[in-house]
Amino acid sequence: xxxxxxxxxxxxxxxxxxxxxxxxxxxxxxxxxxxxxxxxxxxxxxxxxxxxxxxxxxxxxxxxxxxxxxxxxxxxxxxxxxxxxxxxxxxxxxxxxxxxxxxxxxxxxxxxxxxxxxxxxxxxxxxxxxxxxxxxxxxxxxxxxxxxxxxxxxxxxxxxxxxxxxxxxxxxxxxxxxxxxxxxxxxxxxxxxxxxxxxxxxxxxxxxxxxxxxxxxxxxxxxxxxxxxxxxxxxxxxxxxxxxxxxxxxxxxxx
Ligand SMILES: [Zn+2]
Numbered sequence: 001x002x003x004x005x006x007x008x009x010x011x012x013x014x015x016x017x018x019x020x021x022x023x024x025x026x027x028x029x030x031x032x033x034x035x036x037x038x039x040x041x042x043x044x045x046x047x048x049x050x051x052x053x054x055x056x057x058x059x060x061x062x063x064x065x066x067x068x069x070x071x072x073x074x075x076x077x078x079x080x081x082x083x084x085x086x087x088x089x090x091x092x093x094x095x096x097x098x099x100x101x102x103x104x105x106x107x108x109x110x111x112x113x114x115x116x117x118x119x120x121x122x123x124x125x126x127x128x129x130x131x132x133x134x135x136x137x138x139x140x141x142x143x144x145x146x147x148x149x150x151x152x153x154x155x156x157x158x159x160x161x162x163x164x165x166x167x168x169x170x171x172x173x174x175x176x177x178x179x180x181x182x183x184x185x186x187x188x189x190x191x192x193x194x195x196x197x198x199x200x201x202x203x204x205x206x207x208x209x210x211x212x213x214x215x216x217x218x219x220x221x222x223x224x225x226x227x228x229x230x231x232x233x234x235x236x237x238x239x240x241x242x243x244x245x246x247x248x249x250x251x252x253x254x255x
Contacts, residue, residue: 014053017053017054020053021052021053021054022073024050024051024052024053024060024111024112024188025050025060025073025076026073026253026254027050027112027187027188027189027192027243028048028049028050028060028073028076028112028188029071029072029073029075029076029253029254030242030243030246030247030253031048031114031188031191031192032048032062032068032069032071032253033068033069033071033246033250033253034192034196034242034246035048035068035114035116035118035192035195036067036068036069036070036071037069037246038118038196038199039118039119040068040116040117040118040195040199041067041068041069041116042116042117042118044064044065044093045095045116045117046062046068046115046116046117047061047062047093047095047096047099047100047114047115047116048061048062048112048113048114048115048188048191048192048195049061049096049100049104049112049113049114050111050112050188051104051110051111051112052078055080056108057080057081057104057105058078058079058080058081058086059078059079059100059101059104060076060077060078060079061076061077061078061079061092061093061096061100062075062076062077062093062096063075063076063077063088063090063091063092064090064091064092064093064096065090065091066090071253072252072253072254072255073253073254073255074255075088075090076088077089077090077092079092079097079101081101081105083097083101094156095154095155095156096115098155098156098157098158098160098161099113099115099155099160099161099164099182100113100115100161101158101161102158102161102162102164102165103161103164103165103168103182103184105162105165106162106165106166106168107165107168107184109186110184110185110186110191111185111186111187111188111191112184112185112187112188112190112191112192113182113183113184113185113191114182114183114184114191114192114194114195115176115180115181115182115183115195116180116181116195117179117180118180118181118195118199119199120199120200120202120203120206121175121180121181121198121199121202122178122179122180122181123202123206124175124202124205124206125175125176125177125178125179125180125181126177126178128147128149128177128178129147130145130146130147130175131145131175131198131201131202131205132205132214132216133216133217133219133222133225134204134205134208134214134215134216134217135201135204135217136217136225136229137197137200137201137204137229138201138204138205139217139222139225139226139229139230140194140197140198140201140226140229140230140234140235141173141198141201141230142219142222142223142225142226142230143222143223143226144171144172144173144226144230145171145172145173145174145175145198146167146168146169146171146173146174146175147167147174147175147177148163148164148167148168148174148175148176148177148179149167149177150163150177151176151177151178151179164176164182168182168184172184172185172190172194172230172232172235173194173195173198181195181198181199181202183195183198185232185235185236186232186236187236189235189236189239189240189243190232190235190236190239192239192242193235193236193238193239193242194235196242197235197238
């Protein structure tokens with residue numbers, strides 16, 4: 001890791017759990033604004049979650065039915081491990097609870113998870129295969145994403161969420177066949193960035209394959225490139241310019 005990356009990746013220190021919670025919620029609200037800006041919304045589908053820093057079996061999530069582009073910090077709701085809304089007066093999306101509760105349970109190291117029905121992610125998911133290392137950016141997913149090779153309808157059942165958590169394994173992302181993408185991270189920043197760049201890598205491979213046969217980066221070079229663009233630190237830091245842009249453009253997200 002270069003000194004520059006290390007400096008940018010330094011986590012802020014928090015003097016209280018309330019301060020850390022607010023930090024996570026601000027990152028979460030900003031991520032929804034970015035997902036909205038990039039057109040990742042599809043009706044009421046899609047959710048990003050962040051684990052509460054105090055109650056580790058609870059997570060913060062978007063209220064059911066609210067447009068990503070409108071979400072403010074004060075709109076976020078907190079859900080416990082039974083699916084009960086413990087903070088906020090909105091409902092939680094049943095699929096959000098079924099998937100994210102199980103992913104957070106399967107991966108105690110994960111702070112945040114992101115899922116939406118973004119166009120190129122769902123188009124790619126229908127092919128039922130992993131991404132190839134066809135670009136420098138796609139190397140971020142080399143040997144670090146999985147395929148959930150099944151589709152059983154809208155995920156409303158905890159058992160289905162559990163199977164998705166198992167398919168994810170130790171990876172930072174999983175392609176849900178005929179559905180879309182799911183990413184995780186050790187910060188909201190990392191989970192959101194990973195989703196955004198994965199969606200673009202799906203688009204790039206769809207474009208390249210439509211035009212011809214892409215040349216693959218060989219495995220050794222893909223692994224080396226991964227160390228620059230795909231590590232948790234790299235994913236965390238890559239979110240920074242987007243955070244700067246969206247918070248300057250839409251400061252009401254802090255409300
Ligand atoms: Zn979905």
